[in-house]
Amino acid sequence: MIEVDAPIETEWLTEYVACVRYDRPDAMNAYNEALLRGAVEAFETLDDREDVRAIVLTGAGDAFCAGVDLTDMPLTPEMDFAEYEAGLGLFQNVVRTLRGISTPVIAAVNGYALGAGCDTALACDFRITSDEGVIGETFIDVGFVPGDGGAFLLPRLIGEARAKELIFTGRKLSGEEIVEWDLAREQVAADELLDAAVAFGSELADRPPVALAESKRLVNESFDTELDDALADATRAQRICSQTRDHEEAVAAFQEDREPEFEGR
Structure with a gap:
């Protein structure tokens, strides 16, 4: 459909619904610099097309996006502040782009959406999870804060107290829990996830x-x-x-x- 120089696949799901699929299954679709830059390029390119009215975001294999690839990380503690800011900005640009593009984006959470992957899912306009989906603000587990927008997005979705609980504890929500915490509109069987996302994307695509x-x-x-x-x-x-x-x-x-x-x- 479109080509980006990154581990990303894009395809048509219907006449007006496109899919962006993170394609690093061996790394659980964890972010490296190529994926971060490619994601922004893919979303912006699809948003510029008049024949794209809804976007479904998902991951190849068994994960949505398991956060940052610690073996191929675009920022380190040794960087000076300007370099560190630029490196973290790569993650923040994904969230900024998802929030800023005109096209509605549906996260089809097919597995782990942790850390930066969680923040990516939160930045989408809607989330649908499979019974294998897992969402967690796990930054606290490695002594970090939600640096990619989670502390901004999560309270707006589920309220301050619940957001603090997830952020402070690093608790992971799975399956139907994700819906119960108002982080997804529905939970479906794994083999029905893409169909459910396409159905809702098509409903949005039918609107002006x-x-x-x-x-x-x-x-x-x-x-x-x-x-x-x-x-x-x-x-x-x-x-x-x-x-x-x-x-x-x-x-x-x-x-x-x-x-x-x-x-x-």
């Missing part, structure tokens, strides 16, 4: 893309703005949507009692 993108942006920014600013921003977003052909099509379809066919413009 401009309105969906603006809605994602408004929600993502809502925790860091005042109400009056949020309302003003919503007015600007609504104005943009009101001038799209998709809005015109939606009104026409309603009046003609038929399903709309959205074009993304």
